[in-house]
Amino acid sequence: MPLTVKGPRSRAARYFISATSGVLPILLGVVILYWQAERTLEQSTAQTAQEAVRQFDLMLDNTAIAAQALLPLAGKPCDSAAKLALREQVTRRPFVRATTLSWQKNIYCSSLFGGRYQSPVNPDDYVDGRLWLMKGNPVTPDTALLVYRLVQGDQGAFASVDGYHLTNALRLISRYAYLVLHVGPNWLGADGKVHQGALPTFAVAPQRLASERYQYSVEAGMPEGEVWRYMQARYPALFSLVVFFGILAGLLAHWLQKRSSAPTHELQRALGANEFIPYFQPVVRGDTRQWAGCEVLMRWKHPKEGLVRPDLFIPLAEDSGLIVPMTRALLRLTAAQLAPHAARFSPGFHIGVNITARHCQDMALVQDCREFLAAFPPGQVTLVLELTERELIEPTETTRRLFEALHQMGVMIAIDDFGTGHSSLGYLRNFNVDYLKIDQSFVAMIGADALSRHILDSIIELSVKLDLGIVAEGVETAQQCEYLVAQGVDFLQGYLFGRPLPCDEFIKSLGIVE
Incomplete structure (x- = not known):
């Protein structure tokens, strides 16, 4: 189906548009991958810095404990007890390599030299x-x-961490990021x-994290070009x-441009030729799994292209306003096909039918629904109009009168794909609806994504x-079905129970004999 109302473009223009359509997704994809890799490396260096600070704090905690234990001995003789x-x-505390005592800023007793050792202390060498x-x-x-120094008056106690432990921590905490103490x-x-x-500067994902307990900081980062190296190593697939997808987009753009007819003219022609036909997808009860109804889905049976996907023509039908007569024709054809079998229905x-904002601009929809229901015995079917959100339905006086009249004749209102559109909650507030239809994107993430499951539960x-x-749409697995039933969902719809079918196959699936 054509996507432009203009005539055919020149060959050069078509190739240019096709090439652009192919290159742009590739460039966009590379930009997104680069951004994702950059974010990943930033998170990696941040976690690396946090782990380094945790390790160094642990080492200094041991030195602080050792110094605190030794401080009362400072100023006393460097005898065998000291x-x-x-x-x-040194033996009891992990990471502690040496301990010393000082009196009046002079070291006089050390574990390194077997006891007595004289050396002056310069407090300015020590941070804080x-x-x-x-x-x-x-x-x-x-x-x-x-070296960690603890001072109380003239008394001083020291405990030091060997550089071997410090260097090992810097090397082993991260395989990719560079670390500096x-x-x-x-x-x-x-x-x-x-x-x-x-200090060395890092071109990629630089991080600086200071300890909250000791006067030091950790610098982390990666050299220039690391983002591309990371992408080559991790993202080849x-x-x-x-x-x-870039090549596919280019080919699709080239194919679409070869179609010369205007979309509205093609839709009008197809409408006059009765090419829009109903397909029926079953809806089952959550508690019994018995069929409770169906959703009517519009399909375009094109004489050359075969069945055209609805996402290729429904948006154009809505933009052009043709969706209203197309839906009216769909309702009439649905009634003609299903009415002869109505006695076999529970x-x-x-019977669910999608409507858009265009249907809600006047009261003609009331008459369309009245004619549809008149084709069936009273009470045999319940018509459910499902509000889609491709276009916003404004809560005008006309829409209020429309929905009130629909409810009076027994027509129910559902919000389709609830939770994905910008106006779902507004519809709940402004319109008297009967059903919510959960979008299949939330159902598909059952057991895989906690956030989507929380939204679903909400x-x-x-x-x-x-x-x-x-009603839960898109149910494809037994796990999804069991979860939804356990949550008390009334109706289920999806490939687990049946795919959209033309009328004859749908009737056979229901077990109806003509």
Whole structure:
């Protein structure tokens, strides 16, 4: 079916549009994948920084406990009891490499030298007087140390973390992100060396996270080009899919442009030729699984193209206003096909038909429904009009009178695809509806997506509170069926119970013998 009212374009214009239609999805797909990869790497570095801070806080917690335990010994003689206490903290506390005592800013007793050791203390070396990232000490001059200092008056106790533990944490916490431990003017990288001066800069996903308990921070990030490397490593299948859809879009655009007739003219021609026919999809009761009715779906039986999908012509029919006479013709054909078999239907057999905003602009719909119901014995069928949301239905005086007249003759109103449109709640507030139809996108995520399940449960709960019937569309698995039945859903519709069928096959499925 043509999608333009203009005449055929030149070959060059058609190829240009086709190429553009193919390239744009590819470019858009690449942009989306790049954005997704960037977001993923940002989340990865943020989690890496958080884990690094957690590990370093744990190490410093051990040093703080050791220093707190040793502080009362500061100023006392460096005798065998003091030496034993120093070595005991090194032995008992994970990550603690060495412990020392100071008196009046002079270290005089250390676990590293077997006891007595003299060295002055410069408080300015320590960030906030507590933390110092050292390049090494006389025992291991080239090995980093993170020293924790605890002072009370002239007393001082020190506990240090070996650079081996610090470097291992920087290397092992993340496979992709680079990590830097920053303490005052010094910083430690994954090479195990303590550096001074400017910190390294990261082009991709930079993160800085400071500890809330100690005076240090962690820098994390990745080098330039990491986003593309990540995409190449993780998204090859998605790249192929993007290219495939791009080619498909280009071919589709080229095919659509080859169709020369104007859409409204083609729709008018098809309407006059009675090419719009009803297909019927069963609706079953949730408690018994017995057929309670059906939804009437419009199909276009094109003489050349065969069956045309409704998403290719329904929007055009609505935009052109032809949807109203098309629906009127559909109602008449449905009545003609089903009325001869009405005696075999269970009483109150539901027949659902979609309507749009165009149908609600005057009272002609009342007469269409009256003629439809007149074709069946009284009470044998219940006509259900399903409000779609492709166009917004305004709550005017005409619509209020229309729905009131429909209800008086026994016609019920349902909101189709509830929960996906922008006006569903507005329809509940402004119109007296009888049913909610849950969109198949929520049903499809049962057992797979928690958010969609919560939305589904909320819709069901809302229908109970408002005393509305509820129909679940798109039921395809037994798991979905059991879940919906357990939630008290009244009616079910989907491929699990039957696909849309032409009248003859639908009647055979119902077990009706002509």
